[in-house]
Amino acid sequence: MASPQPRIGVVTYPGSQDDRDALWALAAVDAEPVAVWHEERELPDLDAVVVPGGFSYGDYLRCGAIARFSPATAAIVEFANAGGLVLGICNGFQILCEAGLLPGALGRNASLRFVCRDVPLVVERDDTPFTTRCTRGRTIVVPVKHGDGRYTPPPGLDPAQVVLRYGEACNGSVDDIAGVCNEAGNVLGLMPHPEHAVDPLLGSADGALILASLADAARTHALAAA
Amino acid sequence: MKRIVRATVLVRPKAGILDPQGAAVENALGHLGFSVSGARVGKVIDLEVDAADEGAARAAVEKMCEQLLANPLLESFEVTIG
Numbered sequence: 001m002a003s004p005q006p007r008i009g010v011v012t013y014p015g016s017q018d019d020r021d022a023l024w025a026l027a028a029v030d031a032e033p034v035a036v037w038h039e040e041r042e043l044p045d046l047d048a049v050v051v052p053g054g055f056s057y058g059d060y061l062r063c064g065a066i067a068r069f070s071p072a073t074a075a076i077v078e079f080a081n082a083g084g085l086v087l088g089i090c091n092g093f094q095i096l097c098e099a100g101l102l103p104g105a106l107g108r109n110a111s112l113r114f115v116c117r118d119v120p121l122v123v124e125r126d127d128t129p130f131t132t133r134c135t136r137g138r139t140i141v142v143p144v145k146h147g148d149g150r151y152t153p154p155p156g157l158d159p160a161q162v163v164l165r166y167g168e169a170c171n172g173s174v175d176d177i178a179g180v181c182n183e184a185g186n187v188l189g190l191m192p193h194p195e196h197a198v199d200p201l202l203g204s205a206d207g208a209l210i211l212a213s214l215a216d217a218a219r220t221h222a223l224a225a226a
Numbered sequence: 227m228k229r230i231v232r233a234t235v236l237v238r239p240k241a242g243i244l245d246p247q248g249a250a251v252e253n254a255l256g257h258l259g260f261s262v263s264g265a266r267v268g269k270v271i272d273l274e275v276d277a278a279d280e281g282a283a284r285a286a287v288e289k290m291c292e293q294l295l296a297n298p299l300l301e302s303f304e305v306t307i308g
Binding site: 061 | 243244246247249250294295297299300
């Protein structure tokens, strides 16, 4: 029997930009991408959810602050609290922090400049559902594109929650933190865009390591549910 | 009997939190020939609150700050009523 394609949802908020790239990239790593509209109060049957990048609701007040109140976000919080896999990319990371699913907050880049380039990321953990195809201590290359990516952790953040660090100065994040997970390890947020790096033609295929790791974990979930 | 109470919320970057906007403003003021230091950029939110009295309005606005208007990790807030 062929292994089932895991169903991975991608939410589209007003102002989302990278939802289509995320849908495309998930199909490229052999998942079944499922588009989710921000007004949906209940998620369809999914094995994982991706909250994509962009400028949801114009990023008014603070990045991600308004998207926190959308019906789909409430459904994602419920999904995550039940152990569901949730990946937040860029604006999605900001939304998950504002929604309280991830620790910390993201502020304006220290340089005040929008950064848009490939950056090296050091893998700190390869035992999360999002990084099993990566190797701890190795560097992967994934692009960033953001103006508000400077991560400030809460006091006393468990260092084990840091999954990815920038391998060079990027945006002024405390301890060069690029990606963090929640305590349970089923929610990851990161500023770099793995969905923009799933094919060597795009400059790097390293982003596929993260998305394929997620697809693997989601497939395990799908098999368990079958 | 409810009435409209005016409230002003001042949201500031917390002491010790890097404020690149403040640094840029300070630098720009330097270009104009002003000698300034310690520039910090925050935001002002004006509200008209339906409340029984000023005390109730203040309590409501403080809750708004905690739940939405300020990010407690990065920002502090100050509420002025009336």
